[in-house]
Amino acid sequence: MTRVVLIIIGIAAMLGCKNTPTNSPEPPAPEAAGTYVGWGRPGGTGFNVRLTVAGSDTTEWTGAIYYGGSSSTLLITDVSVDEDSIRFEYTRGSAYRHLGVISGVAMTIFVLEPAGQPTYVLNRVQGSFNMSGDWDGLVYSQFLNITEDADLFMDHQGNLFNGDLESQFGFYSLLGNITNGGQQGSAFYLAGDAPYGGQSYPFQLDGNYVNPDSIVGVWILDVDGGGDSGSFAFGRRF
Secondary structure (H helix, E strand, O other): OHHHHHHHHHHHHHHOOOOOOOOOOOOOOOOOOEEEEEEEOHHHOOEEEEEEEEEEOOEEEEEEEEEOOEEEEOEEEEEOOOOOEEEEEEEEOEEEEEEEEEOOOEEEEEEEEOOOOOOEEEEEOEOOEOOOEEEEEEEEEOOOOEEEEEEEEEEEEOOEEEEEEEEEOOOOEEEEEEEEEEEEOOEEEEEEEEEEOOEEEEEEEEEEEEEOOEEEEEEEEEEOOEEEEEEEEEEEOO
16 A cells, blocks of 8 residues: 555656646537447446447448447448438347437437337547546545545536546545536546535646546645645546
């Protein structure tokens, strides 16, 4: 555990002078080709999901879906002329047929077969990154000088960032309610509020992507006359 704390403290020092990005790029027009990530219930069980689609008017459409630690190849049966909808199939235990409705920032997936499966939304990866989904990791508290397990759940759609961070410390729980954010290249910030002493105070994370499924950075809970701060490291699995 000492080694983990030293690593995270080193990350905090490395990122402490980083400028916080203030703007995210404008979302692209709807198009089918791309990578989409998020959290859904394929087969009725909750997983992080990654969907990849490739092709054009002049090439064959191909794709794959990743969740639960394995991947399945897609059979893409139709792509609309405007590329605002796509139909695809795959087999994993059962045969799945889907209709994907596409916007510039996301794909809403309707499960046509098997019947009764829930609809879910996957968000478009832009500039190699999108943090939608469930992340596991560690958070270091400078005030308590301890490192604890943490969970980060994010819905990142275009320029919109919403989510929750939770970590249980000694005598208080870090419960960050994330309501906004920004990204510039591999750098990002997430901001919102968190309860402390019966009130809510500003809360922010500043970080970098190490790779598309790994993030590190620093955080602060800004309380008058006190508060807490530290560093974090999270990973996402499909």
